[in-house]
Amino acid sequence: MKENQIHQLYFDNVDRPVRSINRRNFIKKLGGGLIIVFSLSSFAFKSRSEDDHDKRSDEELDLNAYLRIKEDGTVDCYTGKIEMGQGVITSLAQVLAEELEIPMNTINMVMGDTELCPYDAGTWGSLTTRFFDPLLRAAAAEAKAELLKLASIQLQCAESELMNKDGFIVSKTDAKRKVSYAELTKGQKIVKTISAPPKLKKAEDFKTIGKPIISTDAIKKVTGQAVYTSDIQLPGMLYAYLKRPPAHGAGLKSLDVSRAQSIPGVTIINEDGLVAALHNDPLIAEEAMVKMKAEWDIPEAKADTISIFEHILQTADSSRTTEEKGNVAAGLQEAENIVEANYLDGYKAHASIETHAATAKFEGDKLVMWASTQTPFGTREAVADALNIPLEKVHIKQIFIGGGFGGKIYNQQAIECAKLARLTGKPVQVAWSRQEEFMYDWFRPAAVVKVKAGVQNNGRLSAWNFDIYCAGPRGTQDFYNIPNVKTQVFNGKNVHPFATGAWRAPGNNTTTFARESHIDVVADSLGMDPLEFRLLNIEDPKIRKTLQLAKETFGYTAAKTGANRGCGIAIGADAGTIVVLVAEVEVNPETGVVRPLRMVCAQDMGQVVNPHGAIVQTEGGLTMGLGYALYEDIEFTGGAVETQNFDTYDIAKFAVTPPIECVFVDDMNAPPQGGGEPAIITVGGAIANAVYHACGARVNQMPITPQRILEALA
Amino acid sequence: MEQISFSLNNKTVKVEANPNDILLWVLRTKLGLTGTKYGCGIGFCGSCTILVDGEAMRSCGMAVSEVAGRQVTTIEGLAIGDKLHPVQESFVMHDAQQCGYCTPGMIMNAVGLLNNNPNPSREEIIEGMNENLCRCGSYRRITDAVESAAKQMNGGSNK
Ligand code: FES
Ligand code: FES
Numbered sequence: 001m002k003e004n005q006i007h008q009l010y011f012d013n014v015d016r017p018v019r020s021i022n023r024r025n026f027i028k029k030l031g032g033g034l035i036i037v038f039s040l041s042s043f044a045f046k047s048r049s050e051d052d053h054d055k056r057s058d059e060e061l062d063l064n065a066y067l068r069i070k071e072d073g074t075v076d077c078y079t080g081k082i083e084m085g086q087g088v089i090t091s092l093a094q095v096l097a098e099e100l101e102i103p104m105n106t107i108n109m110v111m112g113d114t115e116l117c118p119y120d121a122g123t124w125g126s127l128t129t130r131f132f133d134p135l136l137r138a139a140a141a142e143a144k145a146e147l148l149k150l151a152s153i154q155l156q157c158a159e160s161e162l163m164n165k166d167g168f169i170v171s172k173t174d175a176k177r178k179v180s181y182a183e184l185t186k187g188q189k190i191v192k193t194i195s196a197p198p199k200l201k202k203a204e205d206f207k208t209i210g211k212p213i214i215s216t217d218a219i220k221k222v223t224g225q226a227v228y229t230s231d232i233q234l235p236g237m238l239y240a241y242l243k244r245p246p247a248h249g250a251g252l253k254s255l256d257v258s259r260a261q262s263i264p265g266v267t268i269i270n271e272d273g274l275v276a277a278l279h280n281d282p283l284i285a286e287e288a289m290v291k292m293k294a295e296w297d298i299p300e301a302k303a304d305t306i307s308i309f310e311h312i313l314q315t316a317d318s319s320r321t322t323e324e325k326g327n328v329a330a331g332l333q334e335a336e337n338i339v340e341a342n343y344l345d346g347y348k349a350h351a352s353i354e355t356h357a358a359t360a361k362f363e364g365d366k367l368v369m370w371a372s373t374q375t376p377f378g379t380r381e382a383v384a385d386a387l388n389i390p391l392e393k394v395h396i397k398q399i400f401i402g403g404g405f406g407g408k409i410y411n412q413q414a415i416e417c418a419k420l421a422r423l424t425g426k427p428v429q430v431a432w433s434r435q436e437e438f439m440y441d442w443f444r445p446a447a448v449v450k451v452k453a454g455v456q457n458n459g460r461l462s463a464w465n466f467d468i469y470c471a472g473p474r475g476t477q478d479f480y481n482i483p484n485v486k487t488q489v490f491n492g493k494n495v496h497p498f499a500t501g502a503w504r505a506p507g508n509n510t511t512t513f514a515r516e517s518h519i520d521v522v523a524d525s526l527g528m529d530p531l532e533f534r535l536l537n538i539e540d541p542k543i544r545k546t547l548q549l550a551k552e553t554f555g556y557t558a559a560k561t562g563a564n565r566g567c568g569i570a571i572g573a574d575a576g577t578i579v580v581l582v583a584e585v586e587v588n589p590e591t592g593v594v595r596p597l598r599m600v601c602a603q604d605m606g607q608v609v610n611p612h613g614a615i616v617q618t619e620g621g622l623t624m625g626l627g628y629a630l631y632e633d634i635e636f637t638g639g640a641v642e643t644q645n646f647d648t649y650d651i652a653k654f655a656v657t658p659p660i661e662c663v664f665v666d667d668m669n670a671p672p673q674g675g676g677e678p679a680i681i682t683v684g685g686a687i688a689n690a691v692y693h694a695c696g697a698r699v700n701q702m703p704i705t706p707q708r709i710l711e712a713l714a
Numbered sequence: 715m716e717q718i719s720f721s722l723n724n725k726t727v728k729v730e731a732n733p734n735d736i737l738l739w740v741l742r743t744k745l746g747l748t749g750t751k752y753g754c755g756i757g758f759c760g761s762c763t764i765l766v767d768g769e770a771m772r773s774c775g776m777a778v779s780e781v782a783g784r785q786v787t788t789i790e791g792l793a794i795g796d797k798l799h800p801v802q803e804s805f806v807m808h809d810a811q812q813c814g815y816c817t818p819g820m821i822m823n824a825v826g827l828l829n830n831n832p833n834p835s836r837e838e839i840i841e842g843m844n845e846n847l848c849r850c851g852s853y854r855r856i857t858d859a860v861e862s863a864a865k866q867m868n869g870g871s872n873k
Contacts, residue, residue, distance in 0.1 A: 085813025085850045221814030222802040222821060224749020224789035231748035239743075283732075283739050353753045353761055353849050354815040402751075402815030403849050434754045616809055616855070623851025646758035646847060654844045657853040 033185045034069040034146055036139040038194045065118060067096070067139045069147070073167055073182030074106045077136070080120020080377060082112035084401040084408070086617060089217060091610045095133055098206060099140030101164040102181070112376040113398040119377050138194045146192060150184045226400045229357040229372045230431035237359070237427040238267065239282035240420050241289035243275040244436060245296050248498045248639030253295040260288040268292070269423050276420055278428065301638025303497060308446045309344050312469050316490040322473035323487040331463030331484025335454025339522045343451065343514035344701040345471070345684075347634035348444040348503060349643070351651060354402020355437040358417035361427035367394045371414040374404045379411040386415040387422060394418075405624075406502035410442050435644045442501030443634060447471040449514035453522050454484070459536050461522070466515070470495060472507030475574045475681060476515070480537040497639045504621070505574050505677040509628060509684055513702060516570035516685030521698065530559055530569055530689065542604050543571065543578050546665050550580040550602035553663050559693035564589060565597070568689025570682040576673035577605040578665075581622070581682035584658075587695040589713065592706030594630055594691060596658040601679055603662070606670035618662045618679040625683025626652040631703050720781045722747075723791025733779035738762045740778045741788060749789035749818045753847070760846030763819040763826070764788050770826025789818035792825065801825050804863035805856070812850035820846050824860045832868060836861060 065079040077096060083089035093107045110116050144164055151169035152159045155177055162169050169184070171177035220226040245252070252275070257268045260277055266288045267278040277288035303311035332338060360369040367387070373379045376396040384394045401408065417430040432440070447470040454463030463484040466476065470491060478485045503509070523533035531551060538544055550556075550569070560566050567584040584597040599622055608614050631650035635642040643649045662679075684702050692698045697712035719728045722745065729744050738755075741747045741764070753761030755774045762774040765787040792799040798806070801824050811817040820843070827834065827842040834842065839860050848856065 085815075087812065217814070218806045218809070218811060219798075221811045221817045222789075222798065222805045223793055224747070224818045226814050227748070228751075228815065230752070231742075233743070233746065233748075282743055283735055351849055352813070352815070353759060353847060354751070354813070355753075400815075401813060403813040405849070431752070434756075612809070616812065616852075619854060620812055620851035623853055624849065645756055646754045647756060651847060651849060652851065652853070653847065654840045654853045654857065657851070660854060 031068070031070070032187065032189045033071050034143055034188060035066055035191045036068075036142050036194065037066040037191065038135050038139045065136070065139075067136070067143060069100075069143055069181055069185050071182065071186045071188075073180055073185070074108060075100065075102060076108045076110060078110045078117045080112055080114075080117045082374060082376060082398075082401060083109075083217075084374060084404040087610075087613045091613045092133070092136060094610060095136050096140055099137050100144060101207075102167045106167060111398055112396075114376050114380045114394070114396040116398070135194070142192055142194050146190065147181060147184055150188075151179050154179050154184065220400075228354055228400045228402050229359055229370045230354075230429065232359040232370055232399075232429070234359065234361055234427035234429075236280070237361070237429055238278040238280055238420075238424060239285045240276045240278045240417070240428050240430045241282075241285045242416060242430070242436075243277075243289055243292050243294055244439060245294075245298075246640055247296075247298050248439075248641075249299045250296040250639065253297050255295075256293040259293070260291040263288050263291070267424055269420060271419075271423060274416065274419055274423075276416075278420065278424060278426075299639065301497070301640070304637045305346065305633070305635045305642075308346070309448050312446060312448050312492075312495055315495045316469050316492040318492060319488050319490045321486065321488050323477060323485055325478065325482070325486075326463075326484035328463050328465050328484045328486040331482075332452065332454045332465065335462045336457045337455050337522075337525060338452065339455065339518070339525050340450075340452045341518060341521060341700055343449045343510075343517060345444075345447045345449075345510040345513065346632075346702065347446045347500070347636070348628050348632045349438055349441045349634060349649060350403075350405045350407025350444075350503060351437075351441075351632075351646075351649065352403030352405060352407055355432040355434060356408065356413040356440070357429070357431040358414040359427070359429040360414075360417045360421045362421060362425070365389070365393060367418055367421065368397065369394065369414060369418065370397050370399045371411065371417075372399070372401050372408055373411055373414065374401070374406075374408040375411070378409070379414045382411045383414055383418045387418055405504045406506065407441055409502060410499070412440055434646070438634075438644050438649070439641050440499070442499040443496075444503030444506075444509070444628075445470045445496060445500035447507075447510045449511060451514055451518045453518060455522050455526065457526070459523075459526055459528055459533055461537050466511075468507075468511055468514075470500075471510040473511075474506060475508040475572055476511050477573065479540055479543055479571070479573065480519070480534075481539045482537070497636065498641065504624070505681045508572065508574050508677075508681040509625070510702075512570060512572040512681040513629075513684030513688065516572070516682070517688045517698075517700065520568070520685075520689045520692065524692075530693075531556060534569065534571065538571075542665070543573075543580075546578045546580045546602045546604045547571065549663055549665055550582050550600055553602060553661060554582040554584075554598075554600040556582060559689070561693075562586075564694055566690050566693025566695070567598075568686040568691070568693060570685030570689065572678065572681040572685075574678040574681050577603055577678040579603050579678045579682050581679070581686040583683070583686040583690045585687065585690040585694055587691055587697070587709060589695050592697075592709035592713075594687070594704065594706070594709070596626060596656055596687070598658050599660045599686075601660065601662050601682075602665065603678065604665040604667065605673040605678070606667055608664050608666050611664065611666075614664065615662045619660050621677065621680035622660055622683055623652050623657050625680040626656060626687070629684045629687040629702055629704060630656070631705075633703050633705075716779075718778050718782050720783060721785045723787055724785075729778065731778050734777045736774060737764075737776040737778045737781060738773040741773060741786075747788050747790050750822075751815060751818060753816070753819070758845070758847070759816075759819070760823055761816055761819040763822040763846065765822055765826055765829075768826070768829045770823045787822075787825075789822060792821065799825065800866050801828070801860065801863040804859040804866065808855045808859040808862070810852055810855040810859040812848075812852055816846065816848040816850075816852075820848065820856055824856075824863070827860070828864055828867065832864065834860075834864060839864075 279285035358371040421428040450467040452465040751761035753759035
């Protein structure tokens with residue numbers, strides 16, 4: 001790969017490096033044209049991710065993205081957000097094309113490059129569509145208005161007589177009177193901010209949004225031209241293989257590198273905890289790593305796959321109440337029936353097909369790096385800290401990312417790579433093996449949810465006590481109109497034997513599974529239909545409407561749908577979106593094997609900006625969700641992660657993915673909500689309930705394995 | 715080290731390698747074709763799928779010497795100039811890729827499948843693709859894409 005190719009990876013049009021730290025400087029360094037700068041805080045679209053970063057100056061936070069109509073008429077949009085398969089690179093460009101009335105192929109999205117793009121805390125939490133879309137539209141509208149103003153002077157024609165069309169401003173009465181955006185911005189440098197709140201265009205007026213479009217991205221992906229971090233090959237680059245301990249918390253007792261060192265061309269590094277073999281042939285580097293002999297002190301295991309739940313209940317020593325309504329103790333006392341159960345969920349891996357990777361080189365005293373990360377700016381900071389160099393000396397570049405799901409928020413591989421690049425003085429690539437990926441993942445935590453519900457004979461829920469151990473409260477706000485509710489979250493510092501972190505809709509997969517399973521159990525205890533029971537208790541008109549839509553689309557009449565067949569319902573709320581899933585399964589009573597037959601998912605995500613994109617994301621989430629509901633479980637003994645590859649970690653595959661139907665309560669007057677995460681949270685509960693109605697097995701632990709089903713039936 | 719020669723995307727290549735070197739890494743590093751991806755290294759994900767004499771194989775489990783004298787096709791060799799292979803085109807039309815990392819392996823596996831069975835039923839497609847993993851959950855779109863590519867390659871007629 002040639003030097004200039006490397007510089008131009010992913011986008012060809014990235015010409016003007018600018019710094020993001022200071023707004024004034026930032027704008028000064030931008031090239032000519034019409035520039036609209038804008039921020040998430042413009043219209044109180046303030047997000048949690050920003051609060052987390054309050055140490056940053058207001059000035060920096062104040063600029064989250066900008067749009068530049070260049071002097072050649074093409075449009076650059078710069079944002080610190082990243083594309084990792086969720087499709088925002090296309091949907092954001094669509095929004096721009098739509099609002100600016102320009103062809104898609106004149107738009108250049110530049111994302112997540114720490115020198116070209118303004119600061120961004122990270123891409124997660126389904127925030128991109130939710131917060132970014134309306135702003136981008138407002139920015140585009142601002143640009144359009146400015147262009148109209150310029151054109152009216154140039155064409156000597158009132159603004160009301162003009163319209164935008166395909167990159168031109170054209171007279172409404174005389175199509176020959178027109179001027180292109182390029183001509184208008186030539187020699188100009190106009191910097192503007194958004195002055196009016198976003199006005200959303202109506203769906204019937206959409207030209208670009210909602211149409212399946214062929215992105216340049218797609219062509220690169222199907223031809224193998226899309227470059228991911230581990231595809232970069234720099235001149236003189238060394239591939240690094242790190243010697244890993246057999247368990248988390250293990251200490252290095254002794255190391256013998258003599259056999260590794262005798263391999264010609266191998267560089268061995270053993271410094272401040274970093275033990276690595278490097279070579280310009282990855283196969284030789286790996287061989288050398290294997291030949292290093294290490295002995296380890298392994299700490300005593302405190303928990304394993306089976307005992308972890310007991311361990312969690314015993315070691316979680318901090319608690320906080322996240323919701324309290326009425327008096328739950330009194331409510332339970334007065335209840336005519338009490339139903340109690342514990343729900344368990346094991347550790348899950350993110351298991352992106354692309355493992356963590358980083359490629360880095362020093363240019364003088366400056367580190368240039370590509371990293372498969374959801375947080376390019378966080379990575380820059382972590383790397384600068386690790387090397388003890390100023391932020392300005394680290395540049396994280398834009399690159400394709402092979403899936404994230406919350407697993408690429410953390411940056412260990414980038415730090416390893418940066419250190420090795422400095423220690424060896426050569427360009428270095430660290431690309432984790434699948435085994436390393438399983439070992440160093442920040443797993444979705446194992447969790448326990450204890451539920452105690454009070455219900456009257458007429459089916460009205462009267463009390464709800466929800467104790468969540470090791471999963472967060474996201475999405476647990478009561479929507480069943482229960483008068484007495486108490487939700488508590490319990491945690492502890494030393495609960496988990498390895499790192500845990502955010503996994504697509506953090507916490508909400510576990511708690512939605514627990515709540516929706518329990519709602520079914522309560523309905524069943526009164527002999528009520530699970531759908532009717534939900535309608536009886538839910539007043540929120542939006543949720544009722546979404547539930548009705550799911551019911552009609554599925555054609556629901558009863559939870560039992562045939563011999564060994566049943567369907568299950570789960571309702572969830574996440575990132576402002578309401579999800580109702582109806583899943584139908586068939587269970588083989590001899591083997592306990594579950595065959596998903598059909599999924600119908602209804603969502604209220606406010607205005608659906610990009611229906612096609614929303615469907616793709618929903619299908620993806622539901623498919624991924626089948627994995628955690630039915631198969632995925634990390635096996636371990638203490639800090640030793642025994643699940644090391646896909647031979648023992650089953651994710652959803654072709655054959656188990658049923659037909660999926662997605663429908664939306666399309667509320668054109670509501671702001672758009674998150675689409676990347678919500679649907680997945682309902683899969684566990686819907687499948688658990690479907691399994692119960694199919695065969696009578698109530699399984700309170702995910703994954704819902706054949707063995708657990710057979711045990712429940714016995 | 716030995717010199718091993720084979721046809722790669724219709725051109726003869728000679729590569730200096732140990733006969734036991736894993737084909738995936740020879741393709742990616744020695745021959746610079748990085749479209750073929752590593753996902754698991756043990757034959758369980760399919761990201762590394764290539765064609766050997768028209769048949770889909772997993773390059774992470776093959777020694778480079780196994781392809782000596784044979785015809786190897788990688789994702790880079792599927793399109794002819796700017797003209798995409800019907801399967802590639804169909805993937806684009808069906809939005810069958812999200813992050814795109816599994817995509818080259820999916821496409822190569824699908825092409826191999828259609829080489830063996832030009833007129834597969836939907837069930838045969840699912841069965842033939844089942845050992846390729848996609849964490850983004852694009853399975854249904856991929857199945858649709860392969861189904862319609864098959865139709866197109868058969869001149870629009872599909873039983
Ligand atoms: S890398 Fe070859 S099958 Fe996974
Ligand atoms: S598209 Fe991301 S793994 Fe398949």
